[in-house]
Amino acid sequence: MWAQRLSGPFTFQQVEVEAPRADRLAAGQVLLATRAGGICGSDLPFFKGAPFLHAADPAGRTTPAPGFPLHEVVGEVVASRHPEHSPGDLVVGWASAFDGIAELVVTDGEGLAGYDTTMPPTTAVMLQPLACVLYAAEQVGDVRGRTVAVIGQGPIGLLFSHVLKQRGAGRVVGVDRVDRSDAAGVFGVDETVTASANLWSATVADADRPELVVEAVGHQVTTLQDCVDGVAFGGQVLYFGIPDDLVYPVDMMTFVRKNLTLRAGVTLERRRVLRDAGSYLADHPALREVYVSDVHPVGRAQEAFAAAVQPAVGQYKVALDAT
Structure with missing residues (x-):
């Protein structure tokens, strides 16, 4: 073969x-x-x-x-x-x-x-990446009315933006070095930030800090800290990016004093979430086109x-x- x-x-x-x-x-x-x-x-x-x-x-x-x-x-x-x-x-x-x-x-x-x-x-x-995103979104819980930020607006990050918006997020902020404003309307992004994650986290106003930050970049150690810096007090960080290093340094004083939750994991129940992805795509056929x-x-x-x-x-x- x-x-x-x-x-x-x-x-x-x-x-x-x-x-x-x-x-x-x-x-x-x-x-x-x-x-x-x-x-x-x-x-x-x-x-x-x-x-x-x-x-x-x-x-x-x-x-x-x-x-x-x-x-x-x-x-x-x-x-x-x-x-x-x-x-x-x-x-x-x-x-x-x-x-x-x-x-x-x-x-x-x-x-x-x-x-x-x-x-x-x-x-x-x-449908395979969509299934992964749907499963992860289930784990973060209720996002209705909340501000969420998705760091990285590549193929996975855009799906997170869409799924979290459909799950009721009040405001979705997409952060990426590449200008993704052309995709914002289709994927439910309310605000597109064309910047590095560290620049975003250093300049976001306290009143605009998201309750949930999704790290959808991976492959380097710095972006996780940017999420910790950018998220609101009492918020949650979902690390969905793929780690290329076994140990990631995190400012634990900031993490503790902000009363944060860090979540990560792999996709389980794969046959079930693949079927869920099929139903989701049937409900949102515009995603197929782009x-x-x-x-x-x-x-x-x-x-x-x-x-x-x-x-x-x-x-x-x-x-x-x-x-």
């Missing part, structure tokens, strides 16, 4: 590798023929050369597996040992081994769900990842088309 192999920093090569065998699936696993993939911010450090710290490679490999790094996938079930998935089903969700840039992928069936197949696969791929802004053929994965590494005005989710 074909696969894109990350042969070095910023470099993909298309290779032919042995296909996974349906008769070797473990209980609960599904064999997918990929149709599309979405590039997530959590994939980008590996494209740039970072080691994979999220889980040990069960095969003991010291080099990236073919198809790495991509986990947002849409595909057709070829074989299944999961009771809810059958051959021929079209599904969306997680490539659990982060190896989704390949013709065939073995993944955990609990991280997959069906979707409205009137959408092309390159649109349906947005969220995936750039589609590249899978044979040009390197070009697609290079674009995703460089956020730009008008660029949101970058997807790969494997059809």
Whole structure:
């Protein structure tokens, strides 16, 4: 089968590798023929050369597996040992081994769900990040009437802005170095701040401090402190960004004296929240038209990842088309 192999920093090569065998699936696993993939911010450090710290490679490999790094996938079930998935089903969700840039992928069936197949696969791929955002929004509790700030208005941050607004937030502030004012109306952003997080936190007036700040940037240690500095007394910080470092320094005196709550975590109940994402997108179809802004053929994965590494005005989710 074909696969894109990350042969070095910023470099993909298309290779032919042995296909996974349906008769070797473990209980609960599904064999997918990929149709599309979405590039997530959590994939980008590996494209740039970072080691994979999220889980040990069960095969003991010291080099990236073919198809790495991509986990947002849409595909057709070829074989299944999961009771809810059958051959021929079209599904969306997680490539659990982060190896989704390949013709065939073995993944955990609990991280997959069906979707409205009137959408092309390159649109349906947005259901996976939307599911993650919906689950995280459930954890932060009631935001009705409250001011919230979302630090980072990339693909994840824009979804947070929309979901929190729909959950009743009184005012949504979107903060990003890239001008995202063109997306504000579609994604429910009441105020767009084109600035770094530290500049925003240093200049926000006390009366305007949000009760909830979502860190949707990740990949460096400074932005979490900016959230702590910017949030209102008694407020909550949701760290949704992906940590590239094991230890993050935080000014604990400020954290304690402001009576803050810090929340983080991974997405659980994946099949359930993928179905919730399908219902949410059906209720808000305008998101389908704008969220995936750039589609590249899978044979040009390197070009697609290079674009995703460089956020730009008008660029949101970058997807790969494997059809």
